[in-house]
Amino acid sequence: MPRIDAPTVAEHRAARERALLDAARELLTAQPDRVPTLAEVGAVAGLSRSSVYEYFRSREDLLRALVSDSFPRWQRRLDAGLAAADGPGGRLLAFLRVNLELVADGEHALARALSLVAPSDDLARESRAFHERLLLPVAEALTELGVADAETATELVNAVVHAASRRVEQTGDLERAHEAARALLAAYVDALAPGGDAA
Template identity: 70%
Template sequence: MPKIDAPTVVEHRAAREQALLEAARGLLTAQPGRVPSLAEVGAVAGLSRSSVYQYYASRDDLLAAVVADSFPRWQQRLNAAVAAADSPRTRILAFLRANLELVADGEHALARALADVAPSEDLARRSREFHDQLLSPVVDALVELGAPDPETTSELVNALLNAASRRVEHDGGLERSYTAAAAVLDAYLRELELG
């Protein structure tokens, strides 16, 4: 029987699976546009290729697991930031800030890498659904503010977020990018508040 590195087999298995997910995330982020092999992921996680197959039958299975593990964590961070805000305007600004913090933490690079290498329609569909879920609090806040076309406006907020994200990725200037994007967005949101 193989040696386990945790008090129980369940904990051992969970730790190994988490190590594989972290290894896959690291490789995807380091080499955007390229899907690492299971052997490469195993090597980074300290496991043999045959051991990796005990957890994932294919690269598609591994990528699906990375998506299933990552997206909810990102959503939780965004939801917590938005929930802490006390008005529709500040919820949208909190959404902007939390997203830029994810970018600064390297999570956006992982999301982009996953979108680039999504090998199946299922993964692409899940990515689109996640994107739509992310914008839901923005749409809700815009509705509360009385925006004339909340769905289109939320896409424009997302475009501003994407531009600010590129700046964070380019020079690491989270505060500078947030301040500039928030100034543009806040002026519009305050106008909506005034009705």
């Protein structure tokens, strides 16, 4: 039996799988236009190619596991940020902040890389469903704020977040992009408040 580096075989396997997923994330983020080979992923994780095959049968299998691992991580961070926010306006501003932090951390680059290198129908469907789930709290917050056409407003808020995300990717300056986008969304939220200027 091979030597294990954890108290149990299950923990050992989980640690190795985590190392392989992290290695794949690192390689894909560094070169988003190509799928790394299993041997390359194994080398970064410190495992032989044959050991990698004990966890993933193919690169497609590895990519599928990476998608399943990455989307919930994004969702958990967003959920935590929204839970700490005060009121619907606060949730909109938290949505902006958390998404920009994720972009700064490289998560958005990974999601884009996955969509480029693994454009299967299944992945495209998963990606669309994931992004629709991400936007649900925005629509809910806007509805609470009394916006009549929350669907259109959600798309507009999302456009501001995407524009700010691009600025973070282009400049690496999270705070500057956040400050500019927050000023726009905060003014919108204030205008929606009772006594505000929103029509």
